[in-house]
Amino acid sequence: MTWLDLAEHTAFGLDNLPYGVFSRPGDTRRRAGVAVGDQVLDLSAATEDTALAPLFGAGVLNPFLAAGRPVWREVRARVREWLTGKQHADRIAPHLVARDEVTTHLPIEVADYVDFYSSEQHALNAGRILLGAEGELAPNWKRLPVGYHGRAGTVVVSGTPVTRPSGQRKPRGAAEPSFGPSRLLDIEAEVGFVVGTPSTVGTPVPVDDFAEHVFGMCLVNDWSARDIQGWESQPLGPFLGKSFATSMSAWIVPLEALEHARVAPPVQDPEPFDYLRGREPWGIDLALEIRLNGHLVSSPPFATQYWTGAQQLAHLTVNGASLRTGDLYASGTVTGPEREQRGSLLELSWGGREPFDLPGGETRKFLLDGDEVVISGTAPGPDGTRVGFGDVRGRVLPAI
Structure with missing residues (x-):
């Protein structure tokens, strides 16, 4: 269950939660995000005052990816908690933006x-x-x-x-x-x-x-x-x-x-x-x-x-x-x-x-x-x- 209004057959549901990099309308700063339904959760903003902030402030996903599998699991669990627990709705809702309004960017700095x-x-x-x-x-x-x-x-x-x-x-x-x-x-x-x-x-x-x-x-x-x-x-x-x-x-x-x-x-x-x-x-x-x-x-x-x-x-x-x-x-x-x-x-x-x-x-x-x-x-x-x-x-x- 989630407090979000997700389409029944969305391919970007809570069991997916793919990561990307995007910019918001009128703002050229590149942000890390998670796609959910027809929206994007702005992780750079949602984690700004938390210990996770350094992982999502670089404009690419590399710092998060470098943190390793235990951190990947921790962040995924936390995002799911934010999107399912009604007690988080007031804090998280302002960090959601329509996916068709954002500009996506290369999600990683490609090494090789x-x-x-x-x-x-x-x-x-x-x-x-x-x-x-x-x-x-x-x-x-x-x-x-x-x-x-x-x-x-x-x-x-x-x-x-x-x-x-x-x-x-x-x-x-x-x-x-x-x-x-x-x-x-x-x-x-x-x-x-x-x-x-x-x-x-x-x-x-x-x-x-x-x-x-x-x-x-x-x-x-x-x-x-x-x-x-x-x-x-x-x-x-x-x-x-x-x-x-x-x-x-x-x-x-x-x-x-x-x-x-x-x-x-x-x-x-x-x-x-x-x-x-x-x-x-x-x-x-x-x-x-x-x-x-x-x-x-x-x-x-x-x-x-x-x-x-x-x-x-x-x-x-x-x-x-x-x-x-x-x-x-x-x-x-x-x-x-x-x-x-x-x-x-x-x-x-x-x-x-x-x-x-x-x-x-x-x-x-x-x-x-x-x-x-x-x-x-x-x-x-x-x-x-x-x-x-x-x-x-x-x-x-x-x-x-």
Whole structure:
């Protein structure tokens, strides 16, 4: 029960309480907040005269995330108490602001960004698109979570426009490369993991310590210039075709809000090495939706991901690489076995050879200037409820 007037099926209920950073109308100061129903609780104001004030006064969530799991639990319990106990209503109500009136900002200062490649179906699709029927998984793919280091400085919050990148590209059959705006601009629907508690250089993080280090999850769009990527990724992998922009959702859902969404991941064969095995399953039953210019084009299921976020974290650190507060790592494109579950336009148009339909007679292979992509997601909560992630959106601007 709560003294708030919450809609019956809100995805931002008391079992969710995702964290973000926002500014209020007429005030440019960035504040930490918790989304609840169609409102935001201003934590910076609500904790101003308490011992929690230093955690929420920086304009980013990093100080709170660095405080560690016991503090995350304490704050979550206190927020729930404030929103359920009528004795707190008079003090807390003035710190609530309508969510549709605030401006959201990047919730964290991103320390490092790593992107993985953990959907077996996506990896198979990509191989077949590029190599034909002979396309298969690389020999290492089922042995380790494949990934690359991205660029933390170009992670942007949902709603930030994305400028079409320029670079070198060499289409098949061309004698020489050319330079210019990407002609094959794409998206990748992904799920992100936000690190709170850091680790020490030289000390790997075990799979079963995942929840001690990762605060929560968000949605990610790993924008991709396929033509730039294809030419430059020989032999070292993604660079300029990825680093121009990565969008993340404004709200970070705490792991504690996802207990009812946890499922066993797909069977892993061959059996992973010891450092990738844990006692608890960390598959997440998260349903994604991709909309292009308002039209639903795909519904990828996150539960099909071969490698879990816990395994990705263990692999990321097994060589002694350290974690820092604000690290963001992403799942890689989320793709299911059905055509309507493909998580990128590369797959939806099968490399541009099979354009897909949009309303009004339009078709797409890859993104045009002015196109807007919105990725949203929800996960199971208690008693048949849904835990919402909000969305991550971006509109394509012409190349400079």
